[in-house]
Amino acid sequence: MRTGFLNHVSALVKQSDLVAEILDARYPERTRNERLEKMVLENKKKLVLVMNKADLVTKDEAESRKHNLGEETGMKVIFLSAKEKDGINLLRREISESLGNKAGTVGIIGYPNTGKSSLINALAGRGRGRVATSRKAGLTRGITRVKVSEGWYLLDSPGIIPFGEDEFDLFLIESKNPNQLKDVAGVALKLIQFMGNERIEKGFKFEKGALEGKDENDVLEAIAKKKRLIGSGGKADEDRAAREILEAYQRHEV
Numbered sequence: 001m002r003t004g005f006l007n008h009v010s011a012l013v014k015q016s017d018l019v020a021e022i023l024d025a026r027y028p029e030r031t032r033n034e035r036l037e038k039m040v041l042e043n044k045k046k047l048v049l050v051m052n053k054a055d056l057v058t059k060d061e062a063e064s065r066k067h068n069l070g071e072e073t074g075m076k077v078i079f080l081s082a083k084e085k086d087g088i089n090l091l092r093r094e095i096s097e098s099l100g101n102k103a104g105t106v107g108i109i110g111y112p113n114t115g116k117s118s119l120i121n122a123l124a125g126r127g128r129g130r131v132a133t134s135r136k137a138g139l140t141r142g143i144t145r146v147k148v149s150e151g152w153y154l155l156d157s158p159g160i161i162p163f164g165e166d167e168f169d170l171f172l173i174e175s176k177n178p179n180q181l182k183d184v185a186g187v188a189l190k191l192i193q194f195m196g197n198e199r200i201e202k203g204f205k206f207e208k209g210a211l212e213g214k215d216e217n218d219v220l221e222a223i224a225k226k227k228r229l230i231g232s233g234g235k236a237d238e239d240r241a242a243r244e245i246l247e248a249y250q251r252h253e254v
Contacts, residue, residue: 012157016107018046018098022114025051031111046098052115054081082119103151113174120154178246188242192216203254
């Protein structure tokens, strides 16, 4: 991890009585950072795993992933949607119990765009200091302190991106947006493989079976033609089509 981010998080952990690691419910394993978890436990701080974005997965998927993560880590796992404010009261109770029903400070850590700031705003509620939110990764630049009630504070940290992470993985969990990618087309082709043609058909409103048997390059060309993204010489503009599918994914349209 970058030294600056590491210093911020180290300071946050030391100031916190409890640390909540925010994960993307669609990809909990991809959004875990075991190095940070180890740092928290080595500082003898309590740790709870929060699977956010419940609104983007089915109930069965949620229960299965929650169970598997709890079994693997032996940690408390909370499943919620900060956007829909579903499960917020459950997290409040867990925080209160973990703090011994006393006032304290809760540190929030996680990858960019896992919903840390939205979760803090949901916990803080109206009339409290609110944290800016954005779909652009990396909005939070330093530790932000938010008062929830008398003596109870939340600390928001910068999103943590480790060195050496694959661009596709970072895009998939929304830690990088299309403008931050070096290989837009390459990531788009991997995304097509990851999602599968049937999901692409549904998201881009192709006729059922229209993409059956096509490889990712053919699918990208089909998207370009459907969106009328035509370059010089009348050829499909696959670079613009690549950006189209990446942006559609981040809007949760596919």
